Amino acid sequence: MAGIYIHIPFCKQACHYCNFHFRTNLRFKQPMLAAIAKELQLQKNYLQGKKIQTIYFGGGTPSLLAAEEIAAILITIQKHFAATEVQEITLEVNPDDVTQDKLSAWRTMGINRLSVGIQTFNDALLKYLHRAHNAAQAFASLQMIAEAGFANVSIDLIYAIAGQSEQMLQQDLALATQFAPSHISAYCLTIEPNTAFGHWLKTGKLHMVDDDTAAQHFHTVVSTLAANNYQQYEISNFSLPGFQAQHNTSYWQQHHYLGIGPSAHSYNGKSRQHNVAHNQQYITHIASGTIPSTVEALTxxxxxxxxxxxxxxxxxxxxxxxxxxxxxxxxxxxxxxxxxxxxxxxxxxxxxxxxxxxxxxxxxxxxxxxxxxxx
Ligand code: SF4
Known part of the structure; x- marks a missing residue:
């Protein structure tokens, strides 16, 4: 059993805390999609014919893509890999991209799990994080997703944000659990150096939440979600019974996976492979038939x-x-x-x-x- 991860390196705007690889300029979207299709072909033997159990579209913001662009990637995967019995296909989506048409197309093409980047339902905090959506869009997207019939939905939340009180966090948890998603990922905000927040921290414009407050937030998350029947199966991941994320769980259980796209990682038991985190370099190399990756043999x-x-x-x-x-x-x-x-x-x-x-x-x-x- 194995998994495939597809990295879509585009976002509408840069969240102040994010250090994933992405660009806000979509000019190279078409060459990038062509390169992703070609890398799938070039890497068709990486998983040595293992059955694909999970496919995960992450990024960046894969929900920015047109439905037919995602469908084309799935068809390419079917063509080159043993992907006839895939159990879980996850798409990371941002609330402002969700429409009824897209939801219906995603379901039709076999996507059976959505991971929604809510982060918080508080408008002031969403603005502070520089998210592209507001609270009203967060509610509307979850409502539409429920009406579209997706049974497996994950909500991402962030805690320990400067200015986020205990009460604000409790409200986020109450609102999130009201929708009864099958899965919640709740992350402690970390300040990474090459981000707007990292820069603000260096220049004294931002002060980190102290350890006691972060610990209190963590305990609030764990106890509130436990009271709502969520099982904490990983430090930041909580699921209703039977809804653990299969793709991420396979990472933690050392199953093999292939990562496609700039900055994506792969693992085959013997080595880890990291693709270059640069859109143009990635496209150029793939066009010439080489995979721009660094291979690290594992001892x-x-x-x-x-x-x-x-x-x-x-x-x-x-x-x-x-x-x-x-x-x-x-x-x-x-x-x-x-x-x-x-x-x-x-x-x-x-x-x-x-x-x-x-x-x-x-x-x-x-x-x-x-x-x-x-x-
Ligand atoms: S939408 Fe996601 S990937 Fe894009 S900048 Fe924000 S956190 Fe990062």
Missing amino acids: TTDNINEYIMTSLRTSWGCKTSYLQTVYQYDILSTHGTYIQQLLNLQLACLEDDTLFLTQQGKLLADKIAADLFVV
């Missing part, structure tokens, strides 16, 4: 560390027996003293052979994982 140490990093973030936890069997790595004896400290501080718990982080431990997930790495 056993890389694989162990990757497993520790991702599994600790999930509800299925880090299986010590898996590390032992697959990599002959005995994490309990290598890091026994540190793990005992985590247990004593109630940052982690050990059930049978599996190490889990507690809610408090999840706030420190990156540091704990790094402390458990093989060096």
